[in-house]
Amino acid sequence: MSATYDEKSIKTLSALEHIRLRPGMYIGRLGNGSHPDDGIYVLIKETIDNAIDEFTMGFGKRVEIHLADRSIYVRDYGRGIPLGKLVECVSIINTGAKYDSETFKKAIGLNGVGQKAVNALSLEYRAQAIRDGKSRLVEFYQGKLKKDGKIVNTPPGERNGTLVEFTPDEALFGKDFRFRSEFIEEMLWNYAYLNRGLTLSFNGKNFRSENGLKDLLAKKLTGEPLYPMIHLEGEDIEIAMTHGAHYGEEYYSFVNGQQTTMGGTHLTAFKEGVVTTVRNFFKKDYEAADIRQSIVAAVSVRVMEPIFESQTKTKLGSVTTSPEKNAPTIRNFVTSFLQQHLDNYLHRNPEAADAIKRKIEDSERERKELAGIRNIARERAKKASLHNKKLRDCRVHLDSKDKRAEDSSLFIVEGDSAAGSLTSCRNVQTQAVFALRGKPLNTYGLTKKIIYENEEFHLLQSALNVEDGIDNLRYNKIIVATDADVDGMHIRLLILSFFLQFFPELITNGHVFFLETPLFRVRNKKETIYCYNEAEKQSALKKLGQSAETTRFKGLGEISAGEFKDFIGEDIRLEKVTLEHVHNSDQLLSFFMGKNTPERQEFIIKNLRTEKDLIEV
Template sequence: MAEIKEATYNEDSIRSLDWKEHIRLRPGMYIGKLGDGSAADDGIYVLLKEVMDNCIDEYAMGYGKSIEIKLDEGRVEVRDYGRGIPLGKVVDVVSKINTGAKYDSKAFQKAVGLNGVGTKAVNALSTYFKVQAFREGKSKWAEFNKGELTKESEMMDSDQKNGTHVIFEPDNSVFKNYHYIPQFVEAMIWNYCYLNAGLTIVFNKQKYISQNGLLDLLRRKTDEDSLRYPIIHLKGEDIEVALSHGNQYGEEYYSFVNGQNTTQGGTHLSGFKEALVRTIREHFGKDYAPEDIRQSVIGAISIRVQEPVFESQTKTKLGSATISPEPNSPTVRTFISDFLKEKLDNYLHMNLAVKEAIKKRIEQSERERKELAGVRKLANERAKKANLHNKKLRDCRFHLDDEKNEKRFDTVMFITEGDSASGSITKARNPELQAVFSLRGKPLNSFGLTKKIVYENEEFNLLQHALNIENGLEDLRYNKIIIATDADVDGMHIRLLLLTFFLQFFPDLVREGHLYILETPLFRVRNKKETIYCYSEEERQKAISKLSPKPEITRFKGLGEISPNEFENFIGENIRLEPVILEKESSIPKILSYYMGKNTPERQKFIIENLRVEKDEIDEVLAEVLDIK
């Protein structure tokens, strides 16, 4: 038996890391998950947000009316017109932990960034970082590489307006193969504009501005014509609320604290939901079920508090908090409850048509819930039996709802079609983090059907249970749901049918950025020395040129043709994912009607103009896709 050597534990075992070493060793503590930019909460967007938060805090304090952002490949520039960092502290503010002005509550009463870490994390995690401050006709700049100061200027004269200019390039060794997706940056910018009426943000020369706050947010997020009643917009000191009811399944909320988009909610969002139910019940004098009151709600809430307590450095979830540190200050829940009890109740008394529309929406939800109850009970019993030997699901060890596990954000479920594709992915996957759900042929076209079909259709019901989304996203088991189908006509059709299912019955899954399409190579080009996988015709031509004179070329028509050994390259560290993004003007009913409703000349024209397939496949595509009913 081999001898076991005991590790030495002495004074030499104890090591102190400086600030930049610690950030680079444990980046997740400071910016959440890393990622490559294919998800809206990936680290590269958090870096931008940390810089932007400082600019927004300046604006909130009354300094500077505009912010400029430039994004060019992997380089980001942000220029504000606030007071500018005091010139003698330019280096310290971005390179000394726990250094900043926001500890002085007089200077920053209700700031977003409070812990003096933000720009230090950006600095430490960038291969190039430059900060330049302009104050009262003077300027100073400093440049860094991974947190190390490389150059520093003397104080010099300047004709620039007051403010701060930051340039950074995220470290590709930390954020592997990263790329910024403009839609995610644009969504972040709009949120800043909604919460800071009158602020102008210029992003790559395009202007963004909002004058009506959360009212504008809901107008952009909904099709106003499909709402049950005009958006209710209520404002008070340190609080703003907007809400309406639509026709979609589920609930949709946007929440903010001190201008920070709290994507994971917190006490203010739960308080808002509770207060809405309580106010509606008391106003109508009826004990409506909470789920009937909130069904199809779309709402937004923004509050401002002194010294907010967030549950992580990335500030995506508000912990317990009071409105201010003053004695007897109300809790956030009490503050929101009192506001809605007065303002919403008064609004309903004064707008009887809205009151009647809310009543009808609640009663409709109540009827639908009771109709579903019997079907749901039988379907759930069936699903429990199937889960004991569910051949459709090859589960993984860790899940998103394992809140104490730091790997939970890396969990994925691949949805595949056919035994060969499922078999290849199952053999190649990481069983700790990657699950596989196998479809049997094409799923049902659910367009225009009610949620009853989710329970009556065995495949949909098993998929719903595998994801654990029957009652919302709170207990979702996988962070990324990845549709993995062949890049041919049948594969595209299956994608469309799955997108219809999710958009129709679980739109929050798409809105919250959990749904993706797996990109796999179309070609393999190789010679005896090298193999190159190509995802487009352009990449194929480059590979042929590189490996000339006569490389071997293989075209992958289906995922089943890719061996498990090769698949490891495409679902591991170098995985390529295309996020399914709902554009700002997108109306889900209109999207589904356009693509999945009765055939229209407009759709025929769109498909023909946007075909990207080989010539011999065109007739097959037209016959298959244009005939969707």
């Protein structure tokens, strides 16, 4: 029987209530801090963004950040929020100075939302503004004003600026959330690269860059590029690029100092501009894929009134460079810059131009060599697809316009037993399953030709739709689901090696995950608890009693469909694969996947830990 729908069903929430009820609209996701895109880091970013906007306008060259347990402190030395509007600026949505293009010309935050969301999602929040010898302090609890301080005189020598301190609310982020310093440091390095002359201090460690995006790529590159890095700068645009020896393309893009992890119009324009410029320079109509193969690049632009596709600002929409009449679109702005400055660079640096040409011709040669075997493989795949039961597809894909597109997932599982359990309880709308026959081939040291010679890899590539790059990727999440044993870990390595070798951007763009499944089930007649490690098992036994039934899951195939649905639904536990320097991962792959048996054997002997060791840990 359907619920009654009448006037009483209609509710009006305050801004504070809405933020706390629907935090995903403001910070993307909650999370517990185990991933760099979890909400607690967005709260830090939103706070630092305001300090960066002050620096961009010429006020304050230092930002101090302190982490103490679960509390974050951020102090800038800009102009300071006007004292009479301090409460409104940190608590009333759609309040701010960034609607005035003269006060903040090319700011990150334009919607008057960010700091209010930080306040609303914090257990405790305090903000202090210092301006011209006077100060005001306000304090909040779960977004509600607790203390409205009066304007007072500051001690002699106190510099202007704003101080914000907050503690995320565990009622929203969970009791187990914690900040990871490495994620914060990565964020601060990006700020430093994009704001030369600014010093950011985090718990006493300084972050500062003298060469901008050139320093960023130098940090990301651990091996030698094919030619010295190209570094181009202009008003409101900066670009750094080179080519490596890896497969795929790797990009870092930014707008007004904000990293746009999902790219957008400026990154699309960069890709087009590089292709057009190279073609014109060499006077040859090279394939775009051959030109961009193995490229590593960073692009940063500053525009007035940018339009992002979400509050978290991870993807730039279609905009002009300024609100002025006849202002160029961001696409024209970026491509025109490249056609002039990249072309000039190639003329002045023939060694770099020759290296790029050789790389293009190598990619072209390999692509043509693959053409014949690719056609044979496609014909074989067409025949196989008529009888192929290894892929159980879903209905909604990443390249569709469905609002659930970002939920689209492909589970890669070992064997038909696990595939059967997962398939029978999956969400058929957004969850697909691809079953491996067993351990896939070790692809380390092999060329892309192996994808077309190996039926399983070719079918996986076809399922993902990544043959010509990941622009048409069919699933947002590629989830490797294996048993939690030695064989399962080996399969993880083999699949990871395959992606690293041939499709590294799947990893750099955050599409690859490992599924975490419980190792134990502890239950009595009243309650069942699933445990993911020994500590959780002991905790469950303490709660349910030592006489509770304990089951050790040896493989995914042992988990019934009725239980499996609990592990791939709303409470799914995923571990994102986030490897830095994947384009120079040859040393890593060589050690784990190469034919260096003595070295690996020695490492295993020295680092071997028994089950007893792990339990004690």
